[in-house]
Amino acid sequence: MNRIIQKLKEDNLPDGKTGKLLSIYFTAGYPNIDDTVTIIQNLEKSGVDMIEIGLPFSDPLADGPTIQASSTAALKNGMTTELLFEQLKDIRQTVSIPLIIMGYFNPILQYGVEEFCKKCKETGIDGLIIPDLPVDVYHSEYKETFEKYGLINVFLITPQTSDERIRYIDSVSDGFIYMVSSASTTGAKTGFGDTQTEYFERIANMNLKNPQIVGFGISNNETFTQATKYAKGAIIGSAFIKHLTNNGAETIASFVNPIIATEN
Amino acid sequence: MSYNINNKGYYGEFGGAFIPEMLYPNVEELRQNYLKIMTEPSFKEEFHQLLKDYVGRPSPLYYAKRLSEKHNAKIYLKREDLNHTGAHKVNNTIGQILMAKRLGKNRIIAETGAGQHGVATATVCALMGIECIVYMGEIDIARQAPNVARMKMLGAEVRPALSGSRTLKDATNEAIRDWINNPVDTHYIIGSAIGPHPYPDMVTKFQSIISEEIKWQLKEKEGKEDPDYVVACIGGGSNAAGTYYHFLDNENVGIIAVEAAGKGIHSGESAATSALGKEGIIHGCKTLLMQTKDGQITEPYSISAGLDYPGVGPLHSHLYKSGRGEFYSATDDEAMTAGLELCQLEGIIPAIETAHALAIFEHKTFQPEDIVVISLSGRGDKDLQNYIDYFKL
Numbered sequence: 295m296n297r298i299i300q301k302l303k304e305d306n307l308p309d310g311k312t313g314k315l316l317s318i319y320f321t322a323g324y325p326n327i328d329d330t331v332t333i334i335q336n337l338e339k340s341g342v343d344m345i346e347i348g349l350p351f352s353d354p355l356a357d358g359p360t361i362q363a364s365s366t367a368a369l370k371n372g373m374t375t376e377l378l379f380e381q382l383k384d385i386r387q388t389v390s391i392p393l394i395i396m397g398y399f400n401p402i403l404q405y406g407v408e409e410f411c412k413k414c415k416e417t418g419i420d421g422l423i424i425p426d427l428p429v430d431v432y433h434s435e436y437k438e439t440f441e442k443y444g445l446i447n448v449f450l451i452t453p454q455t456s457d458e459r460i461r462y463i464d465s466v467s468d469g470f471i472y473m474v475s476s477a478s479t480t481g482a483k484t485g486f487g488d489t490q491t492e493y494f495e496r497i498a499n500m501n502l503k504n505p506q507i508v509g510f511g512i513s514n515n516e517t518f519t520q521a522t523k524y525a526k527g528a529i530i531g532s533a534f535i536k537h538l539t540n541n542g543a544e545t546i547a548s549f550v551n552p553i554i555a556t557e558n
Numbered sequence: 559m560s561y562n563i564n565n566k567g568y569y570g571e572f573g574g575a576f577i578p579e580m581l582y583p584n585v586e587e588l589r590q591n592y593l594k595i596m597t598e599p600s601f602k603e604e605f606h607q608l609l610k611d612y613v614g615r616p617s618p619l620y621y622a623k624r625l626s627e628k629h630n631a632k633i634y635l636k637r638e639d640l641n642h643t644g645a646h647k648v649n650n651t652i653g654q655i656l657m658a659k660r661l662g663k664n665r666i667i668a669e670t671g672a673g674q675h676g677v678a679t680a681t682v683c684a685l686m687g688i689e690c691i692v693y694m695g696e697i698d699i700a701r702q703a704p705n706v707a708r709m710k711m712l713g714a715e716v717r718p719a720l721s722g723s724r725t726l727k728d729a730t731n732e733a734i735r736d737w738i739n740n741p742v743d744t745h746y747i748i749g750s751a752i753g754p755h756p757y758p759d760m761v762t763k764f765q766s767i768i769s770e771e772i773k774w775q776l777k778e779k780e781g782k783e784d785p786d787y788v789v790a791c792i793g794g795g796s797n798a799a800g801t802y803y804h805f806l807d808n809e810n811v812g813i814i815a816v817e818a819a820g821k822g823i824h825s826g827e828s829a830a831t832s833a834l835g836k837e838g839i840i841h842g843c844k845t846l847l848m849q850t851k852d853g854q855i856t857e858p859y860s861i862s863a864g865l866d867y868p869g870v871g872p873l874h875s876h877l878y879k880s881g882r883g884e885f886y887s888a889t890d891d892e893a894m895t896a897g898l899e900l901c902q903l904e905g906i907i908p909a910i911e912t913a914h915a916l917a918i919f920e921h922k923t924f925q926p927e928d929i930v931v932i933s934l935s936g937r938g939d940k941d942l943q944n945y946i947d948y949f950k951l
């Protein structure tokens with residue numbers, strides 16, 4: 295079974311956790327070109343449930359300044375699609391949590407969509423998040439290929455997404471729905487107000503077939519707890535990148551521990 | 559072969575809307591409404607009234623006698639430089655501001671390279687009393703200073719794009735990010751025939767007034783509506799799209815595009831997208847773009863800020879790929895020389911973007927009886943400093 299699906303099913307974890315998932319995003323090739331495997335291993339050791347490996351892109355439209363800067367630095371460091379797969383080739387010998395690649399569509403298109411999917415499967419990647427691959431294009435042109443290689447494609451919804459479209463996205467999805475917390479690029483806002491709570495509740499009440507994982511604007515224990523009150527999990531990106539900028543790839547537990555602290 | 563957009567938003571294999579979900583509601587709202595709004599009689603009336611009384615249309619179709627003698631063809635110049643604000647860009651911004659009003663938007667964002675689109679957007683926002691924010695690459699802010707000042711005088715806020723090459727591509731990224739962060743009240747006035755569907759089609763249709771006028775103007779002057787060639791420079795491709803539009807289906811009219819070769823197509827400092835580009839996705843559409851083999855978008859270069867863009871609108875990718883269009887590129891030097899030539903032969907100082915179209919005579923020889931219409935997309939006032947530096951005036 296795909297590791298993402300398996301993870302989503304683990305409601306009663308043996309370690310007594312609540313079953314709320316923490317997913318962490320980082321940009322491959324940042325801060326140093328060779329940090330990728332270290333970061334993944336340390337994240338798993340720290341108790342993170344799922345990892346999004348960012349394939350850097352020159353023009354990340356949906357990202358705020360923090361992830362933009364990490365992508366620019368990673369590309370300067372020499373990160374490429376080929377190199378990322380090379381770095382990850384033995385990852386499944388040491389890491390067992392779900393791994394997702396998050397990247398913009400153009401680099402994947404140039405690599406060749408089928409070739410990319412094949413490589414993901416060989417590497418042990420479980421899913422993809424491609425923000426600028428719209429659901430209808432995926433549905434009509436690429437779904438079969440993704441499924442052939444056992445990959446789960448994750449779609450985003452936002453507070454502006456209509457109920458009708460959410461239902462459509464839910465029907466095409468097979469894993470989880472990435473719930474963008476507010477209308478923003480990544481890292482733009484921190485903290486949630488009434489608008490977010492209302493939105494979280496509204497989505498929770500839709501009883502979708504796929505669980506939701508909240509992303510954008512989550513940076514600490516407080517926002518993690520707020521987001522996972524209604525959703526299955528939460529994703530942290532920019533705040534973790536900032537941590538890496540300041541502390542490097544070795545001290546990851548000191549970032550993760552306080553976030554999941556109250557869960558234990 | 560059709561050169562019109564199909565119902566899925568593609569020209570051949572190019573186009574579409576490759577946008578993050580955050581942009582979907584806005585782009586979808588526009589997609590569902592733009593054709594309906596554009597064909598409403600009240601919209602058409604207001605649009606044409608403003609083009610006439612405010613922009614000063616129709617723009618003249620001028621027979622350039624001395625230029626014709628020099629290059630041994632019948633050369634007409636479509637004088638978009640005489641429009642209010644000095645370029646073709648205003649045709650589109652008038653259309654889009656009326657569109658934005660009908661969609662109930664009260665905040666406008668735009669990107670700009672040369673500053674012509676920024677000025678044209680700031681102008682229509684002043685006209686309508688709507689808030690205006692223009693994103694502009696830091697490098698372009700420096701090389702197009704007069705236009706920055708004009709935008710400010712017109713009440714717009716100019717925000718520098720500090721990422722990447724700090725030119726048009728990056729300004730476009732910033733504008734898109736702004737739209738993601740302001741999804742309800744804001745309309746994004748894209749300045750060229752680029753972006754996710756329906757933008758390329760909408761911008762093309764607003765600019766198509768150029769070829770609509772060429773047809774009847776040429777009929778008056780030459781007794782026939784169709785020239786042998788239409789020529790335009792291509793940044794994203796809006797003046798070109800407007801100049802070609804009504805001739806696309808008439809294969810007797812040759813379509814000529816001139817891109818910016820910068821310091822030479824293979825110099826590593828160029829913006830000649832059709833020659834150097836590969837199919838990919840930039841700013842929400844599938845089109846030809848300059849990129850590494852890894853799919854990273856390459857930093858372009860041109861002396862002209864308005865052509866300094868690594869992609870080209872999807873219509874033009876289709877014209878290139880299908881062979882309907884002839885594509886050339888002019889270097890900085892060829893463009894500057896052609897620009898100065900126009901000054902001295904016809905008393906018209908063109909924008910450096912436009913000067914690339916005028917450099918066509920370096921690359922193609924016409925027959926003496928050929929009627930060649932060149933889109934004189936803008937005037938060169940904004941470029942004086944560049945001309946001064948280049949020619950040590």
Ligand SMILES: Cc1ncc(COP(=O)(O)O)c(C=O)c1O
Pocket residue numbers: 645646671672673674675749750751791792793794795796797798863864865909911912935936937
């Ligand atoms: C005078 C002029 N011509 C041409 C262009 C290029 O744009 P497009 O290819 O959209 O016509 C610009 C862009 O700024 C311009 O200012």
